[in-house]
Amino acid sequence: MNTNQLRQEIIDYSKEIGVDKIGFASADVFASLKDRLKRQQELGYQSGFEKGSVAERTEPDRLLPEAKSILSIALAYPSRMKDAPKSTRDERRGIFCRASWGVDYHKVLKEKLEKLAAFIEEHMSDARTKLMVDTGELSDRAVAERAGIGFSGKNTSIITPEFGSYVYLGELITNVPFVPDTPLEDGCGSCTKCLDACPTGALVQGGQLNAQRCLAFLTQTKDFMPDEFRPKMGNFIYGFDTCQAVCPYNKQVDVHNHPEFEPEPEVAKPKLKPMLRISNREFKERFGHIAGSWRGKKPLQRNALLALGHYKDTTAVDDMIAVMTNDPRPVIRGTAAWSLGKIGTDEAFAAIRKAKDKETDDDVLAEMEKGLGFATSPTN
Known part of the structure; x- marks a missing residue:
């Protein structure tokens, strides 16, 4: 042949x-x-x-x-989720980017x-x-x-x-020498919607990305989220696809060719509070089959804490205090303290002060100070 x-x-x-x-x-x-x-x-x-x-x-x-x-x-x-569950005041939800659905x-x-x-x-x-x-x-x-x-x-x-x-x-x-196809011409023209919409300036210029500032990358890291990016994340707990969502080429696109890529609503938009106490076994059973699980539960739990802070979810304060007090991981304890301060209730501030007296990790103590700093911040 x-x-x-x-x-x-x-x-x-x-x-x-x-x-x-x-x-x-x-x-x-x-x-x-x-x-x-x-x-x-x-x-x-x-x-x-x-x-x-x-x-x-x-x-x-x-x-x-x-x-x-x-x-x-x-x-x-797919770009749209059928029967997507709504986030409520009592049960706030996070979201995985579209590339991690299914x-x-x-x-x-x-x-x-x-x-x-x-x-x-x-x-x-x-x-x-x-x-x-x-x-x-x-x-x-x-x-x-x-x-x-x-x-x-x-x-x-x-x-x-x-x-x-x-x-x-x-x-x-x-090693088979097939006749190659012809590349397509660039179709972006003078459009800059994605550059304008990028919340962190990660798109340095058209076609050039500084991954160190890209929220899609940062949501997958395991250390503390740098301070300047925390307010930008919203309720994303894995990935970030605003630069795709604003693209004119994606405006009417919603393809459902592959059943395996269909999002499970309760997985793609999970409740945030249960994420804080999920066990390794539960995490694997619930999220192990999706791309967004590859870094384990720690980054997702950190991001869930930041999302609860973003929502200023007062119903999560007790859960977050338990995390700040008992979790063995400094990144999770510290992020919980910061987000408690962001929520800003008297109970939250009192809990941070109490936990601070027993905390020995310098990074966590620094996050606790940041959390307490919201008590005097006019922008909190």
């Missing part, structure tokens, strides 16, 4: 297995990306979650010797790519493949851009004509 015929059969097969979009790219070095990554490193804009060296992330043949082509796939996910996309895309790899190897005995989804060395977005899946938007997301930027991406490197 010649490669052109196989190429078309792969496209047809991809539709059979539920791939929304597929493209083909050369496995040449990503030279311009290499320069950008080096610059990001110099500026300290990387998140630290990136895998591999700059060379491994931009030279496909380091990952698969004799690499000739890369297949890029996209699966669309089953962990890494697993779903990996299964699709494994089927494509098996299909290629079945039709070409000497074919070799290597696949990856998000956590691999290659940039999913750079591959998708080269493969014509979409163009790279100013919000640093791949924007497809059909599904906007609400797509998951994955790729498969192979």
Whole structure:
């Protein structure tokens, strides 16, 4: 079978297995990306979650010797939740970003790519493949851009004509020399809606992200949330997708092609107070199947405390006092103290002062001082 015929059969097969979009790219070095990554490193804009060296992330043949082509796939996910539960005064809720609704996309895309790899190897005995989804060395977005899946938007997301930027991406490197697709032209033009809407200035300029200021990244960290970002988070407990929500290409997009990506309302918008006392076992049973669980419960509990402070939820004061007093983790105790101060009731301030007398961790004591500082703050 010649490669052109196989190429078309792969496209047809991809539709059979539920791939929304597929493209083909050369496995040449990503030279311009290499320069950008080096610059990001110099500026300290990387998140630290990136895998591999700059060379491994931009030279496909380091990952698969004799690499000739890369297949890029996209699966669309919903932007709207059916029957979304409402947050009430007695039961405030947090929210996971859209990319963490439904089953962990890494697993779903990996299964699709494994089927494509098996299909290629079945039709070409000497074919070799290597696949990856998000956590691999290659940039999913750079591959998708080269493969014509979409163009790279100013919000640093791949924007497809059909599904906007609400797509998951994955790729498969192979030694089979397929004819590549043509990249799409940039479609952002003079629009700056995403840059204007970014609450922290993480989008330094169109297409350039300082991950250290990006709330989507910061919600996944395990240390104390830096002070300047706490008021910006609202009720997000994992991820942040305002830069996608304001994009004109996403305005009318809401795709429900994959049942596994449908959000479970009570998981995607969980009640905040129960998050504070959830056990490891309960956390795994309830959230273990979604992408937002990968860092464990600690960051989500910290973010839940910040969200309760954002709401100034007086019904949560007793729960938060228990956390501040009894939790063995300094980040959680300290964040509880700060958020209690943000809520600002007499009971909350009294509890902080009492706990402060017994606290020995310097970082927690500093957070307690910040919490008590709200007692005299006119903006609290």
